[in-house]
Amino acid sequence: LQEAREATGGAGYIAKNRLTGWHHDLDIYVTFEGDNNVLLQLVGKRLLTEYAEQFKDGDVAAIMKVVAGQIGEGAARFGLRQMGQSIADLGQVARAVEGVRDPETQQALLADRVQTMVAQIAMALREATKGVSKDERAAAGQAAFNAQQAKLIEAARAHAELLQWEAFTEALSQFSGDTLTVMTWLRDLFGLGLIEKHLAWYLINGRLSGARAEAVTAYIDRLIGRIREQALDLVDAFELTPELLRAEIATGIEAERQLEAQAYVDAQIAAGTWPIHEKELRKRAKEAAKAAAQR
DSSP: OHHHHHHTGGGGGSGGGOHHHHHHHHHHHTTTTSOHHHHHHHHHHHHHHHHHHTTGGGOHHHHHHHHHHHHHHHHHHTTHHHHHHHHHHTTOHHHHHHHHHSHHHHHHHHHHHHHHHHHHHHHHHHHHTTTOOHHHHHHHHHHHHHHTHHHHHHHHHHHHHHHHHHHHHHHGGGOOHHHHHHHHHHHHHHHHHHHHHTHHHHHHTTSSOHHHHHHHHHHHHHHHHHHHTTHHHHHHTTOOOHHHHOOGGGGTHHHHHHHHHHHHHHHHHHHTOSOOOHHHHHHHHHHHHHHHHHO
């Protein structure tokens, strides 16, 4: 809505075009079920609970899985994973792009961010209660949990983003032909947009090489160029009729107004009654002064 408001200039601020009203409504809808941070905290707690349940009853397979994940974490942090990507890409942008456009790679990157963040929070909580007396353990755990709130909320957001990407990917099975191609572009734009948004995290944690990080933005730019040509068709697919929009700006009247305004200006210029631009006046004054000096 904010982008639409800015793109329509002053017309977007007029109440009859409804953008300002929709913006007010959105402010209400985003907190309809209470503080969104509270909802995200609930999701984060659920993720931590599921993580802890892996170790319930000393499940050896779960423990080995986490150990393997920690080994992979170490490899990533020491740059071994990045080095492997760089060797595979061999400095070729095309290979790097191919690596990030693969849906399995996108899902792995999005899922890995969630899993790593949850594991890091869990480890921090565990370390906070190490060596603490039984009487002080509860208070230490609570203090550590409060200190991890920002990371917990971020992990919950990452989890929601992963679910959105997976739902989008699952829905692609409903399409075929050119429609499937365009919808796949949109899915890739969504997924890679999330990865680009958190690119610093992927680089710092060794999940992407420099070449593949650069390829993410390069492929997004390419996708935007492709989707631009389909933009009107994508909007028309929602079948938003005038009865639904009920906004004058969506009727084409703004284009008519601009054409009428330009026609008026052209007529005034042709008749010689349009005000002369100050740059033109200065130019004429300089030419007159130059001509006078030459006499």
